Amino acid sequence: xxxxxxxxxxxxxxxxxxxxxxxxxxxxxxxxxxxxxxxxxxxxxxxxxxxxxxxxxxxxxxxxxxxxxxxxxxxxxxxxxxxxxxxxxxxxxxxxxxxxxxxxxxxxxxxxxxxxxxxxxxxxxxxxxxxxxxxxxxxxxxxxxxxxxxxxxxxxxxxxxxxxxxxxxxxxxxxxxxxxxxxxxxxxxxxxxxxxxxxxxxxxxxxxxxxxxxxxxxxxxxxxxxxxxxxx
Numbered sequence: 001x002x003x004x005x006x007x008x009x010x011x012x013x014x015x016x017x018x019x020x021x022x023x024x025x026x027x028x029x030x031x032x033x034x035x036x037x038x039x040x041x042x043x044x045x046x047x048x049x050x051x052x053x054x055x056x057x058x059x060x061x062x063x064x065x066x067x068x069x070x071x072x073x074x075x076x077x078x079x080x081x082x083x084x085x086x087x088x089x090x091x092x093x094x095x096x097x098x099x100x101x102x103x104x105x106x107x108x109x110x111x112x113x114x115x116x117x118x119x120x121x122x123x124x125x126x127x128x129x130x131x132x133x134x135x136x137x138x139x140x141x142x143x144x145x146x147x148x149x150x151x152x153x154x155x156x157x158x159x160x161x162x163x164x165x166x167x168x169x170x171x172x173x174x175x176x177x178x179x180x181x182x183x184x185x186x187x188x189x190x191x192x193x194x195x196x197x198x199x200x201x202x203x204x205x206x207x208x209x210x211x212x213x214x215x216x217x218x219x220x221x222x223x224x225x226x227x228x229x230x231x232x
Contacts, residue, residue: 014060017072027082028052031089038114038137043106047092055085108153111141115160119173129162129169 002010016024031051034041041048056073059081063073114136119125133142140146151171154160161172 012069014063014069015072016056016059016078017074020059020073020075020078023075023078023082024052024056027055036137037117038110040138041089041093044089044093044096047096048089051085051089054088055082057081058084104149104153107141107146107150108157110138111136111147111150112154112159114141115154115171115173116177119178125173125175125178127171127173129171132171 002012004010031041031048033039035045035048036042055078059073059078062077062080063071066077067074111132115127115132118127118131129147132147133144136142136147141150151160151162155162159174159177161174163170163172
């Protein structure tokens with residue numbers, strides 16, 4: 001390593017070759033895209049945000065080790081460096097994830113955040129289940145098993161209700177969670193939501209007619225059951 005006249009180290013500057021720079025940009029952007037709320041790397045964003053820069057530093061070390069101090073960092077050096085950095089990022093994510101919530105609860109927290117963002121953006125407290133299956137992030141929440149488990153956690157916590165509206169499956173968000181979300185009114189009815197929630201806790205589905213179009217037979221006010229004569 002060169003030393004200047006004052007006895008200080010003067011390491012050489014190694015630029016990225018043109019193709020290496022393009023590969024670094026792709027690596028950087030792929031990580032950045034997952035740092036947003038709900039992204040795969042959101043929970044380790046402090047670590048992940050440094051990964052691309054660390055990959056470049058590791059690539060410089062590989063380049064010097066293979067070819068000496070001088071010249072541009074080649075794509076081969078960066079490929080190995082990016083794999084090394086990505087492995088450490090994966091381990092950091094696994095490590096911090098194990099210290100945090102169990103998977104079911106972590107998924108519920110991520111889904112809760114996504115649902116609230118959607119409701120604030122759309123000015124509603126009703127989310128079609130199909131919308132979640134198409135657009136929820138992280139992407140693994142779109143899978144049926146993960147989504148069902150996460151919704152079960154949120155239902156148990158009193159944060160959502162699952163409503164069958166004809167053929168349409170809906171997720172109704174507790175309006176209390178959306179208070180103070182912004183200046184625009186959100187189309188909700190707190191008392192009606194609370195009443196439906198109480199009814200679902202005391203449901204009596206004896207002699208419930210099949211094919212109830214609104215899934216309201218869980219409530220003692222079910223119009224279908226009254227019509228069938230099962231409620232006095």
